[in-house]
Amino acid sequence: MTVLASLVIDILNYVGIIAFAVSGALKAIEKDMDLLGVVVLGFSTALVGGITRDVLLGVTPPVNITYLPYPITAIVASLAALPFARYVTRGIKPFLYADALGLGAFTAIGAQVAFTHGINPLGIAMLASITAVGGGVVRDLLANEVPMVLSREVYACASIIGGFAYWPLVELLPGDAALIVTVLVSSIRIAAIERGWSLPRARSLAWKGDRPRRRRSS
Amino acid sequence: MTVLASLVIDILNYVGIIAFAVSGALKAIEKDMDLLGVVVLGFSTALVGGITRDVLLGVTPPVNITYLPYPITAIVASLAALPFARYVTRGIKPFLYADALGLGAFTAIGAQVAFTHGINPLGIAMLASITAVGGGVVRDLLANEVPMVLSREVYACASIIGGFAYWPLVELLPGDAALIVTVLVSSIRIAAIERGWSLPRARSLAWKGDRPRRRRSS
Amino acid sequence: MTVLASLVIDILNYVGIIAFAVSGALKAIEKDMDLLGVVVLGFSTALVGGITRDVLLGVTPPVNITYLPYPITAIVASLAALPFARYVTRGIKPFLYADALGLGAFTAIGAQVAFTHGINPLGIAMLASITAVGGGVVRDLLANEVPMVLSREVYACASIIGGFAYWPLVELLPGDAALIVTVLVSSIRIAAIERGWSLPRARSLAWKGDRPRRRRSS
Incomplete structure (x- = not known):
């Protein structure tokens, strides 16, 4: 990986830690x-995805605990969100964009770590997306809600696409794969926000004769 | 273990992965x-129990991620459940039987893995039942429900009995222990379905003077 | 650590396992x-915090599975709670005190284990409090509730303070750090019970113009 690509991903990683921690704090x-x-949800949203990836790979203690700048950034960002919580909700555009950049960087880093541990392509895609969305799942479980990523627009899906793209990319362009994955995932996510993309509901594929909306309109 | 026993358990393991993945997809x-x-719940229901067992034993990365036929079977089964979801509900008999066979095979495999890592008999029973029911617990948590296994008929209980039976069986009949455990757990589970067995509610044992049903009948 | 300090912490550890297991059983x-x-929630509340700490540190299989007296104590205490459940609720004073002693001992043991694995001071505080409150979080998740520790009085907070105190204490007084942390955490928790201490709600710090209570009084 080039020095510049490495620097960009490193910066976007911090953007992601901050955006994810703020989203946890807002939920709290x-x-x-x-x-x-507030601190627990902020910390968990930002760092539990990477912690889970490390535990699954046998990297213990996980980097998100041992490398102090990561937990400190997450904790400070959670607390810093408090006075601004009136103005920053999870729905505003600048926040969604920061979150999308973080999603991309987390996916790329997760894929990189899985790849260097010799995991198969499907496993790379799984560990990349666990890194990126695992924290959000834990945030929603702690808030006693169905995890948003399971029933909402294109979010985890963008991360999974990027996770699958990493393996062919790293074979072809080993120096640039991580940066391309970051850009790819963030772009898909931002496009999904702008255009309101969403995955089909499972129910619409499963029960053809049982759609409440159509019944009402008839 | 004989080649035949090994083959039978291997086949029942796939029956279990498919039945568990379908139960996750139906919940989604x-x-x-x-x-x-649908894919996440299917995958989690089928494979997170075994992943948890492996993480607790320090087997990282877990077999359910590295051995590709397992995650691929789970993902394909989740998606394949969609068009049939009108006809296959979790309550129909053929599905419950497939699920019971999977419960048996997962328990036996979990016990085997724990035993080969030198775990004590209580630990074998715990890891065997985590392998078998851990995925269902995660499915229900992701669906924001109280895990079914904690408040319903004889299900985890069948797995725990099998887990405790493994250790004496493997000392007496090392070649057949896994197959016997599979048959034992599946049989208990099927008998429980057929006869409507259930464990006593904790409340009925705890508060003798406070049973709403009796009050109504008086 | 002196023999006496070690003995006191060991006894309080069992007090904690019993109190935590009973709190899980009561929730069930x-x-x-x-x-x-009842057994699963009792076991989880008492032992999953320590299991999580061990997994994060790479201590597999976790001590709470391999050292039989711990799981056996948790299981027996869960079942023993049943006949007394009418009289022992989680709100009564003797139970809250036993729980507070357990909170202190679990925190000290968690900090000790993290310290011996060379974790940084922030990581020690995190792993100490995961040891102490992780089980309660899992208990509440399994019961489909928002974890109590995230929205209630000074509980996890006492554990975190103790976790942060361990590192300077162990540098100054290596033989007594664990006992001092136990006493410190238990004392803060008991004082919080007696005096009704609580942390500020995040909402009160976040939205200055949006406090329902003030509106009512105006």
Whole structure:
């Protein structure tokens, strides 16, 4: 990987840690948790995906615990979100873009780590997307909600596409694969936000005669 | 273990992966998730139990990620469930039987792996039942429900009995222990389905004077 | 660590396992689970925090599975809680005190294990509090509730303070650090119970113009 690509991904990784921590903190505020809940949800959203990846690969203790700048960034970002929580909701554009950049960087880093551990292409895609969306799943479980990524627009899907793209890319362009994956995932996610893309509901594929919306319109 | 016993368990393991993946996919459809949710719940239900066992034993990366036929079977089964979802619900007999066979095979495999890592008999029973029911617990958590196995008929219980039986069996009949455990667990589970067996509610043992049903009948 | 300090912590560790297992069993009864649910929630509340710490540190299989007295104590305590469940609720003072002693001992043991694995001070605090409150989080997730520790009075907070205190203490007083942390955490928790301490709600810090209570009084 070139020095520049490495630097870009490193910066976007911090953008992701901050955006993810803020999304955890906002969820904690929404659920009327206390200060500790804000830090725990912020930390978990930002870092539990990477921790899970490391545990699955046998990298213990996980980097997100041992490399201090990561947990400190997540904790500070969670607390810093508090005074701005009136203005920054998860729905505003600048926040969604930061989140999309983080999604891309997390996916690329997860794919890289899995690849260097000799995992197969399907496993790379799984570990890349666990890195990117695992934290959000834990945030929603702690808030006692169905994880957003399982029932909403193109989010985890963008990460999975990037995870699958990493393996052919790293064979062809070993120096640039991570950066291309970052750009790819972030672009898909941003396009999905702008154009309102969503995956088909499972139910619409499963039960052809049982769609409430159509019944109402008839 | 004889070649035949090994083959039977291997086949039943795939029966289990398919039945468990389908049960996860059906839950995702029930909860109106999107296509990705179907795959994630199918995959998790089929494979997260074994992944958890491997992580607890330090077997990383887990076999359910590195041995490609397992995740591929789970993902394909999840998607294949979609067009049949109108006809296959979790309550129909053929599905419950397939699920029971999987429960047996997963328990036996979990016990075997724990035993070869030198775990104590109680630990073997725990890891065997985590292998068998851990995926279903995660499925229900992701669907934001109380895990079915904690409040329903004899299911995890069959697996735990099989897990405890493995250790004496493997000392007496090392070649047949896994197959006997598979048959034992599946038989208990099928008998429980047929006869409607259930464990006593904790509340009925805990508060003798506080049973709503009796009050009504008085 | 002196023999006496070691003995005191060992005894308080068992007090904690019993108190935590009982709190899990009571939650299972409250949620109308079956007998198995009582054992699973009791076991999880008492031991999953330590299991998570061990997995994160690469100590596999975890001590809470391999050292039989721990799981056996948790399982027996869960079942023993059943006949007394009418009299022992989680709100009564003797139970809260036992729980507070366990919180202290679990924190000290978690900090010790993390320290001996060369983890940084922030990581020690995290692993110490995961040891102490991780089980309670899993108990609440299995009961399909928002984890109590994220939205209630000073509980996890006491553990985190103790976790941060361990590192300077062990540098100054290596023989007594664990005992001091135990006493510190238990004392903060008991003081919080007695005086009704609580952390500020995140919402009160976040939205200055949006406090329902003030509006009512105006």
